Amino acid sequence: MDTIIRSDGLRRAYGDVPAVRDVSFTVERGEVFGLLGPNGAGKTTTVECLQGLRSRDGGSVEVLGLDPARHPDRLRRHIGAQLQSAALPDRLRVGEAVRFFARLQDRPVDVDRTLEEWDLTRLRRRPYAVLSGGQRQRLFLALALLGSPEVVFLDELTAALDPAARRATWELVRGVRDRGATIVLVTHFMEEAEALCDRVAIVDDGRVVALDTPAALTAGSGGDVHVTFSADGREVAFLRALPGVTSFAVADGEITVAGDPATPVRLAAALAEHGIFPPDFRTHHPSLEDVFLARTGRSLTTEVTA
Numbered sequence: 111m112d113t114i115i116r117s118d119g120l121r122r123a124y125g126d127v128p129a130v131r132d133v134s135f136t137v138e139r140g141e142v143f144g145l146l147g148p149n150g151a152g153k154t155t156t157v158e159c160l161q162g163l164r165s166r167d168g169g170s171v172e173v174l175g176l177d178p179a180r181h182p183d184r185l186r187r188h189i190g191a192q193l194q195s196a197a198l199p200d201r202l203r204v205g206e207a208v209r210f211f212a213r214l215q216d217r218p219v220d221v222d223r224t225l226e227e228w229d230l231t232r233l234r235r236r237p238y239a240v241l242s243g244g245q246r247q248r249l250f251l252a253l254a255l256l257g258s259p260e261v262v263f264l265d266e267l268t269a270a271l272d273p274a275a276r277r278a279t280w281e282l283v284r285g286v287r288d289r290g291a292t293i294v295l296v297t298h299f300m301e302e303a304e305a306l307c308d309r310v311a312i313v314d315d316g317r318v319v320a321l322d323t324p325a326a327l328t329a330g331s332g333g334d335v336h337v338t339f340s341a342d343g344r345e346v347a348f349l350r351a352l353p354g355v356t357s358f359a360v361a362d363g364e365i366t367v368a369g370d371p372a373t374p375v376r377l378a379a380a381l382a383e384h385g386i387f388p389p390d391f392r393t394h395h396p397s398l399e400d401v402f403l404a405r406t407g408r409s410l411t412t413e414v415t416a
């Protein structure tokens with residue numbers, strides 16, 4: 111394992127607001143590592159400390175072997191960060207933006223090739239102000255990756271996008287990972303963390319409350335798998351007795367059965383044996399939202415108020 115980022119007991123307050131109370135994790139080279147949590151949990155402050163954009167009050171941090179607080183300029187040559195949406199002037203054209211940022215890199219950048227790679231060639235004369243949300247994110251990713259950085263920080267990359275543009279941006283992020291970059295992704299969308307991240311730190315109120323692969327987090331949440339389908343409750347009452355089933359409920363002709371991970375398969379087999387084939391048989395597995403709920407008693411969409 112090649113640990114590329116290490117945060118140990120990171121602390122940072124704004125006046126008497128303790129934004130980051132105790133954040134510890136490591137990121138291995140080549141990983142997509144997620145910081146998932148509700149608004150105000152301290153995610154942005156954490157990645158700003160990692161990038162050397164903010165000082166810290168306590169704890170130790172190392173990125174690519176450097177302390178970001180002591181060597182922010184050296185570090186910046188090796189990391190890429192996505193711009194915030196208000197960071198570019200409205201009239202700046204796409205081609206000009208790429209040329210301008212290319213000049214700031216230590217190594218020469220082939221601007222035409224960059225535009226081509228990110229499907230921006232046909233947009234090169236468009237002013238920033240008229241780009242769609244998805245086109246802006248493409249430009250931001252292109253700019254963040256200009257110097258082929260080893261580590262890329264992406265903070266709420268898809269927050270302003272509709273679901274289709276969000277999914278398209280996920281593909282771009284996978285492309286970035288496939289080029290070998292290590293990615294730290296800040297998000298409050300659990301689907302995004304599940305879709306993209308190799309490991310996720312769930313952050314709440316300035317602390318890491320859980321850290322693992324999305325699969326291990328959801329498997330360990332202790333949450334039941336739920337199965338729903340339409341049927342006559344009396345005809346399928348025999349399902350209550352199946353091993354692993356923890357609850358059975360009927361409401362408006364819809365059956366909901368909860369149980370262990372084997373429940374959907376056991377249920378399907380038992381129904382088929384009785385000649386019952388519900389066309390709307392659906393399963394719902396525990397998600398990172400359920401993990402967050404189990405750890406904090408709150409939903410991911412609740413804002414943390416300090």
Ligand SMILES: Nc1ncnc2c1ncn2[C@@H]1O[C@H](COP(=O)(O)OP(=O)(O)OP(=O)(O)O)[C@@H](O)[C@H]1O
Pocket residue numbers: 124127128129130147148149150151152153154155156266298414415416
């Ligand atoms: N510059 C600042 N001055 C004062 N308080 C701040 C500042 N930046 C952040 N905070 C506060 O610190 C806490 C953590 O904010 P932070 O932006 O790090 O959280 P976050 O998890 O990234 O949330 P969001 O997704 O809303 O940005 C919040 O209570 C926020 O209001």
